[in-house]
Every structure is written in C-alpha cells, then in structure tokens.
Amino acid sequence: MTKCADGSYSNAWRGVSKIILRPAIRALMKFDWQGQEHFIPPGRGMIVAANHLSYADVLALALFCDQAGRYPTFLAKSSLFKIKVLGPIIAKLGQLPVYRGQTDAALVLRDAEQGVRDGACVVFYPEGTVTRDPAMWPMQSKTGVARLALATGAPVVPVGHWGAQYILPYGSVKPHVIPRKTVHMIAGPPVDLSEFAGEPLDTPTLRAATDKIMTDVAGLVGKLRDEDPPAEPFHPAVARRKQRAELRQLAEQAAGTDEAAGTDEAAGTDEAARPDEAAGADEAADTVGAAGATGAAGEEGLAGRDGAMRDAESGTDTLAEAGPDAAGGDAASGVPRS
Numbered sequence: 472m473t474k475c476a477d478g479s480y481s482n483a484w485r486g487v488s489k490i491i492l493r494p495a496i497r498a499l500m501k502f503d504w505q506g507q508e509h510f511i512p513p514g515r516g517m518i519v520a521a522n523h524l525s526y527a528d529v530l531a532l533a534l535f536c537d538q539a540g541r542y543p544t545f546l547a548k549s550s551l552f553k554i555k556v557l558g559p560i561i562a563k564l565g566q567l568p569v570y571r572g573q574t575d576a577a578l579v580l581r582d583a584e585q586g587v588r589d590g591a592c593v594v595f596y597p598e599g600t601v602t603r604d605p606a607m608w609p610m611q612s613k614t615g616v617a618r619l620a621l622a623t624g625a626p627v628v629p630v631g632h633w634g635a636q637y638i639l640p641y642g643s644v645k646p647h648v649i650p651r652k653t654v655h656m657i658a659g660p661p662v663d664l665s666e667f668a669g670e671p672l673d674t675p676t677l678r679a680a681t682d683k684i685m686t687d688v689a690g691l692v693g694k695l696r697d698e699d700p701p702a703e704p705f706h707p708a709v710a711r712r713k714q715r716a717e718l719r720q721l722a723e724q725a726a727g728t729d730e731a732a733g734t735d736e737a738a739g740t741d742e743a744a745r746p747d748e749a750a751g752a753d754e755a756a757d758t759v760g761a762a763g764a765t766g767a768a769g770e771e772g773l774a775g776r777d778g779a780m781r782d783a784e785s786g787t788d789t790l791a792e793a794g795p796d797a798a799g800g801d802a803a804s805g806v807p808r809s
Contacts, residue, residue, distance in 0.1 A: 480565030485542055488564055496534045500527070500638055501651050506658035507539035509628050516587035516623060517541070520616050520662075520684050521630040522609040522692055523596040527646065528635035531654040532594060535630070539658075541592035546583055567593065580619050587623045595619070597685060601641045604705035609689045611706040617664075617680035618672055626661035627684055631691025655695045662687050 511517040521532055529545070536543040542565070549568035552558040567582045587593055597612035604610045620627045634654040639646045662684050670676045689700035 614677035
C-alpha cells in the first residue's frame with residue numbers, strides 16, 4: 472500500500488495546489504453549478520461518480536468538488552506514481568493509484584478502498600475513459616465504482632456535466648479557451664444502493680449496482696441537455712461487433728453483385744457470338760452458291776465451244792465432199808459462156 476492511501480498526504484502541498492489551480496481553472500472556463508449541497512461533509516469518505524466528456528472536465532470537476540468543501544482525490548494509473556517529479560507530487564496531493572492487470576479484481580482498487588475508509592472524497596469515472604458514444608451520452612461503464620461503494624458502504628454522489636468537450640474535444644491537444652466556454656455541472660442526491668447490502672460482490676450484483684449509479688448520472692446529464700438519455704447505454708464492444716457484421720454483409724452483397732454482373736456479361740458475349748456465327752453461315756452459303764453458279768457457267772461455256780468446233784468440222788467436211796465441181800459451178804454461173 473502506498474503512503475497516499477493512508478492519509479499521509481501533505482496539507483502544505485494541497486494548500487499550494489489550491490492557490491495555483493483555483494484561479495487557473497477559472498481563467499480557462501466559466502461555470503454553471505448546481506447540487507453541491509448533496510456532497511457529504513468532510514470527515515466521512517464519499518465517492519463522486521461522473522460522466523467523462525473531455526480531459527478538461529477533470530479540472531472542472533476538481534474545482535466543483537473543492538467549492539463544495541471536499542478536496543478531490545482522483546484515481547490514476549499506478550505507473551504514474553513511478554515517474555520522477557510527477558510521482559512524488561501526485562502522491563503528496565493524496566491522489567490514489569489504480570493497479571490494472573491484477574488477476575484479483577479487489578486488488579485493483581485496494582488503495583482507493585483504503586482512501587475512502589480514511590475519509591477521502593474519491594472521484595470516479597465509471598466509464599474508464601472518455602465516452603465513445605457518438606451522441607456524447609455516458610456509455611456502458613465498468614463495475615469498479617459499484618465494487619468500491621459496496622465494499623466500503625460509502626455514499627455515491629452522481630454528477631453530470633456538459634460543456635467541457637467544447638474546451639478540449641477528445642483527441643485534440645489544442646484547447647479552445649477564447650472566448651471562455653461554460654461548463655454546466657449538477658450533483659444529485661446519493662444513489663440508493665440499499666438493495667445490494669449483504670449481497671456477494673459477484674458479476675450480476677456489481678453490474679446491477681453500476682447500472683443504477685449510471686442511470687442517475689445519465690439522468691443528470693439529460694437534465695442539463697434538456698433531453699432524455701437513451702434507454703440503453705452505448706456499448707463500444709457491441710458497436711464494433713455490429714459494425715463488423717454490417718461490413719461483412721456489404722462485402723457479401725458486393726461479391727454477389729459482381730458475380731451476377733459476370734454472369735450477365737458472359738451471357739451477353741454468347742448472344743453477341745450467335746449473330747456472328749449466323750453471318751458466317753450466310754457468308755458460307757453465299758460462297759457455295761457463287762461457286763455453283765460459276766461451275767454452271769463454265770460447263771455451258773465448254774459445251775458451246777465444243778458445239779462450235781463440231782460445226783466448223785462439219786462445214787469443212789461439206790466443202791470437201793462438194794469438191795471443185797461445186798466451186799466451179801458457182802463460178803460458171805456467174806460468168807456467161809461465150
């Protein structure tokens with residue numbers, strides 16, 4: 472267990488942080504605050520469960536708690552406490568480490584549990600990170616906040632806020648501070664978790680208690696937005712599975728369309744080939760007809776030539792048979808005798 476969990480934080484360091492951070496945070500944003508009367512007075516441990524829109528809301532929530540009379544104790548990755556300069560400072564301010572990767576879930580929040588028992592005001596972001604809901608509503612949360620509340624019996628004060636995302640949008644490193652944006656924040660009465668008292672800290676109990684806490688948080692956010700929160704919170708894992716299924720369906724539809732287009736193209740090719748084949752057949756028929764006509768004409772020519780030759784031969788034979796007498800007769804008949 473670290474020193475920051477046993478109440479050994481430095482009052483001097485906390486005093487310095489107030490002197491520095493109070494005016495600095497006010498210079499970055501304006502505030503519209505409600506419900507700070509629901510905070511538990513100092514001396515008793517409490518848990519603040521809030522939605523997470525931006526890294527800028529950490530500063531807004533810190534000042535909100537401070538102005539309600541409670542010094543905020545945030546949960547940070549245990550590795551940050553090992554960094555030179557930063558680690559000792561956040562430890563002296565009483566911030567609490569979270570031991571991720573533990574096989575025993577109870578060990579993840581061991582210092583946070585001790586801090587609550589020692590009277591700390593522990594600020595919890597149940598979502599674990601900035602919301603991924605496209606509409607910026609609180610998304611499905613982890614059960615650590617319920618485990619901490621049921622293990623310690625500490626009251627859980629729900630807090631909803633809106634506006635910090637305009638100062639520093641998630642994924643951006645450039646804050647928008649001119650003109651100053653207003654962060655609206657509201658706290659509700661402690662969540663009634665009495666129905667879970669004495670129940671084993673198993674998955675169904677922790678999930679039901681977490682959902683009840685986040686229902687109150689989402690309701691406060693809806694009040695600030697003047698909207699009703701969704702009936703079911705956004706679940707990143709479910710959304711990813713749904714997106715993958717939709718992409719597979721689109722890919723299958725595209726593949727089916729391509730296959731159908733290929734079949735139609737092949738059919739069109741066959742149909743285009745048939746007129747060519749018919750034209751080829753017609754051309755062949757024309758060629759055969761022309762060849763037949765040429766052959767007939769050739770035969771007729773040959774027959775005519777043979778007939779002429781026979782006629783010539785016949786004429787020669789006639790003259791030969793008539794002899795010179797015939798010739799002379801003809802000549803005599805033309806010349807009178809004396």
